[in-house]
Amino acid sequence: MRRWYKGERVKGAGLDGVSVHHVTRRTFCRWVGAASAISLGCSGAPETPPSSTTGRSKVVIAQDPKLRDTRGKLSPQRVAALLNRALQALFDRDHPAEAWHQVVRPGQVVGLKVNCLAGKGASTSVELVEAVCESLQQAGIRPDKIVVWDRLNADLESAGFRIRERGPGVRFIGNDVLGYSDELYAHGKAGSLVCRTLTEVCDVVINLPVLKDHSITGVTIALKNLFGAIHNPNKYHLNAGDPYVADVFMLPPIRSKVRLSICDAFTPVYQGGPSYMPQWMWPFNSLLVSLDPVALDYIGWQLIEQKRAEAGMKPLRELKREPRYIFTAADAQHRLGVCDPQRIQVIRI
Amino acid sequence: MDRQLASSNPATQVPVDQAPLTECAYRGFDTPCWERREFLKCAATGTYLLVNPLWAARTNDAVFTREARHYEKLPHKQVKCVLCPRECVVDDRERGYCGVRENRSGTYYTLVYSRACSAHVDPIEKKPFFHFLPGTAAFSVATAGCNVNCKMCQNWEISQVRPEQVQAMYLPPDKLAQLAKQTGCASIAYTYSEPVVFYEWMYDCARASRPLGIKNVVVTGGYIKEKPLRELCKVVDAIKVDLKGFSERYYQEVVNGQLKPVLDALLVMKSEGVWLEIVYLVVPTLNDKEGELRQLARWVKSQLGPDVPLHFTRFYPQYLLKNLPPTPIATLERAKQIADAEGLHYVYIGNVPGHPGENTYCPRCKRPVVERIGYQIRGVHLNRGKCKHCQQPIPGVWKS
Numbered sequence: 001m002r003r004w005y006k007g008e009r010v011k012g013a014g015l016d017g018v019s020v021h022h023v024t025r026r027t028f029c030r031w032v033g034a035a036s037a038i039s040l041g042c043s044g045a046p047e048t049p050p051s052s053t054t055g056r057s058k059v060v061i062a063q064d065p066k067l068r069d070t071r072g073k074l075s076p077q078r079v080a081a082l083l084n085r086a087l088q089a090l091f092d093r094d095h096p097a098e099a100w101h102q103v104v105r106p107g108q109v110v111g112l113k114v115n116c117l118a119g120k121g122a123s124t125s126v127e128l129v130e131a132v133c134e135s136l137q138q139a140g141i142r143p144d145k146i147v148v149w150d151r152l153n154a155d156l157e158s159a160g161f162r163i164r165e166r167g168p169g170v171r172f173i174g175n176d177v178l179g180y181s182d183e184l185y186a187h188g189k190a191g192s193l194v195c196r197t198l199t200e201v202c203d204v205v206i207n208l209p210v211l212k213d214h215s216i217t218g219v220t221i222a223l224k225n226l227f228g229a230i231h232n233p234n235k236y237h238l239n240a241g242d243p244y245v246a247d248v249f250m251l252p253p254i255r256s257k258v259r260l261s262i263c264d265a266f267t268p269v270y271q272g273g274p275s276y277m278p279q280w281m282w283p284f285n286s287l288l289v290s291l292d293p294v295a296l297d298y299i300g301w302q303l304i305e306q307k308r309a310e311a312g313m314k315p316l317r318e319l320k321r322e323p324r325y326i327f328t329a330a331d332a333q334h335r336l337g338v339c340d341p342q343r344i345q346v347i348r349i
Numbered sequence: 350m351d352r353q354l355a356s357s358n359p360a361t362q363v364p365v366d367q368a369p370l371t372e373c374a375y376r377g378f379d380t381p382c383w384e385r386r387e388f389l390k391c392a393a394t395g396t397y398l399l400v401n402p403l404w405a406a407r408t409n410d411a412v413f414t415r416e417a418r419h420y421e422k423l424p425h426k427q428v429k430c431v432l433c434p435r436e437c438v439v440d441d442r443e444r445g446y447c448g449v450r451e452n453r454s455g456t457y458y459t460l461v462y463s464r465a466c467s468a469h470v471d472p473i474e475k476k477p478f479f480h481f482l483p484g485t486a487a488f489s490v491a492t493a494g495c496n497v498n499c500k501m502c503q504n505w506e507i508s509q510v511r512p513e514q515v516q517a518m519y520l521p522p523d524k525l526a527q528l529a530k531q532t533g534c535a536s537i538a539y540t541y542s543e544p545v546v547f548y549e550w551m552y553d554c555a556r557a558s559r560p561l562g563i564k565n566v567v568v569t570g571g572y573i574k575e576k577p578l579r580e581l582c583k584v585v586d587a588i589k590v591d592l593k594g595f596s597e598r599y600y601q602e603v604v605n606g607q608l609k610p611v612l613d614a615l616l617v618m619k620s621e622g623v624w625l626e627i628v629y630l631v632v633p634t635l636n637d638k639e640g641e642l643r644q645l646a647r648w649v650k651s652q653l654g655p656d657v658p659l660h661f662t663r664f665y666p667q668y669l670l671k672n673l674p675p676t677p678i679a680t681l682e683r684a685k686q687i688a689d690a691e692g693l694h695y696v697y698i699g700n701v702p703g704h705p706g707e708n709t710y711c712p713r714c715k716r717p718v719v720e721r722i723g724y725q726i727r728g729v730h731l732n733r734g735k736c737k738h739c740q741q742p743i744p745g746v747w748k749s
Binding site: 215276277 | 425426427438440441442443444445446447448498500509510511513514605668669
């Protein structure tokens with residue numbers, strides 16, 4: 001046991017034989033002072049507020065039935081408006097910039113982790129990414145401090161993004177360009193290298209997953225999107241991703257930098273995912289936004305189950321691909337969020 | 350244990366001849382193992398590899414991409430890989446567990462055909478093969494990828510990554526065969542990572558090198574299905590299987606695989622008549638229980654026969670198992686005693702240079718017939734595959 005101050009530790013006073021501290025008034029004041037200094041000293045990043053005043057995790061489901069024009073194309077203006085409304089609802093702020101300031105601060109490098117593996121149609125929408133970039137700039141983030149990233153340049157391109165590795169504007173870059181950390185990060189059953197874009201470039205990461213069914217892990221939403229940050233995701237699909245998905249999210253650089261999840265649920269996939277399966281997608285025209293990736297995943301999973309039931313499909317549990325990793329992510333060893341519906345506040349706007 | 354020592358990055362490639370020296374130094378054994386002739390031979394190989402323009406990383410993946418040999422097409426552009434017991438069902442644009450096979454619009458491709466990320470000339474004893482052309486060199490190659498994920502993997506920098514995450518050279522089968530011939534290697538060894546995942550390249554290399562008189566040896570975890578294995582056995586000469594443990598629990602928790610398919614594969618190898626050796630890496634507290642070792646020895650004797658060499662090798666902390674100490678030598682000696690007592694004829698102690706357990710002893714007269722120190726052969730007392738002292742046949746593939 002670490003000795004804080006000489007003469008203050010008294011052994012043998014505990015009932016169970018464990019040594020106890022006799023804290024004097026002066027010591028107590030010192031500790032309080034130190035704790036305050038530490039908490040106030042973390043000025044590099046804004047403090048993320050509690051999800052709600054009720055102590056529950058908030059998940060905002062923001063929907064706009066008129067998100068698409070008559071040809072089915074997403075309206076950039078309506079996507080941007082929907083995004084800002086969702087953020088304002090999440091943080092209970094009157095102005096979008098105020099809401100964004102709860103997540104990022106000027107001067108920080110903000111990474112946007114998109115999901116592009118499935119190519120155009122089942123990847124994070126270009127319109128959503130543009131809207132996030134625009135909102136971040138309005139919140140004072142310079143465009144060259146915004147990095148849109150995923151596994152490969154080729155994946156980004158296949159989803160409709162143009163690669164821009166340097167220059168004054170927003171950067172679009174795959175992990176194949178900067179590579180992976182030299183350090184091997186480990187938690188539980190996961191041991192991985194983490195992409196340098198996350199470990200060395202970004203101060204904050206905003207997670208931009210897609211709401212999709214997954215043929216092995218049940219669903220792929222916020223938690224699993226961070227598989228795109230590691231070098232060996234193929235190793236972690238065993239046992240429907242449990243506990244691997246939760247363990248990967250626990251890797252220190254990931255857990256400490258991912259602040260917010262904005263899930264693209266414009267056209268979710270309820271069967272046959274994660275590939276592009278137009279016959280099993282529906283125009284939900286929604287965003288799911290939360291600070292709690294576990295709560296977001298739980299709500300997203302229920303939406304997919306609901307849609308599957310409407311389509312007469314079996315629940316994921318019967319197909320042996322129930323996403324149990326969501327429960328693992330909420331357990332005492334992980335504490336990445338909550339998945340108890342009683343502790344999730346769903347706000348529909 | 351066949352550790353890949355030289356960097357997989359050609360920019361920092363260590364000349365291949367230095368690898369065994371480094372290995373010795375790593376184990377606290379600082380006597381150079383290689384003779385002048387071998388040194389020069391390997392220096393020439395190293396120079397060739399370094400100046401070979403093929404080492405330049407090919408950014409065009411198409412040259413390394415071939416349709417996989419063992420898979421089934423499923424509806425909705427899914428595929429099912431039937432190369433290894435995992436039988437991965439892979440969605441479009443996704444990869445299997447090994448990370449080196451990809452579904453592209455319903456066709457399954459290997460991405461590592463001719464994509465060598467490591468190439469070295471090694472003594473065959475390093476694999477280890479103790480009954481297969483002792484004292485010869487093996488041209489040893491690997492690609493990225495593996496179909497298990499052992500927590501103690503010592504080559505995880507290449508086995509647990511995807512092909513595009515390490516630099517590689519283009520080494521087609523005919524080129525590899527020529528290179529092995531030019532460097533005076535008696536064999537090509539498919540090793541370091543897991544050859545099962547680069548099956549197509551290995552298979553074609555074996556076929557291309559046989560007409561040149563080059564043997565082919567495979568260093569594998571044995572996690573492969575029967576059909577591809579039987580096909581492979583037709584074109585290779587020897588297989589060394591890393592039997593990681595002898596319990597399903599160990600395979601599940603430490604290896605991320607299953608024991609049963611490996612045992613099945615061993616039986617297939619035996620039935621195909623390919624030369625077979627087994628390595629058992631003894632990991633303190635995890636797979637070193639007496640009962641487990643005894644079961645292993647009994648199974649080998651009853652199912653494969655007492656003449657299959659069994660190597661108990663020393664574990665060193667690696668990768669995700671850095672919390673355990675190296676295997677005590679006494680533990681290895683105890684394992685050997687157990688296997689000897691169960692009636693196995695050729696039980697070795699590995700990764701302990703200079704230990705008498707490295708030698709091959711005649712099961713009849715008990716005299717040494719092959720003496721080794723590390724990877725170096727100190728004496729061969731065989732006459733046409735028989736003990737010089739008592740004429741007892743010693744099973745193996747020996748130089749004529």
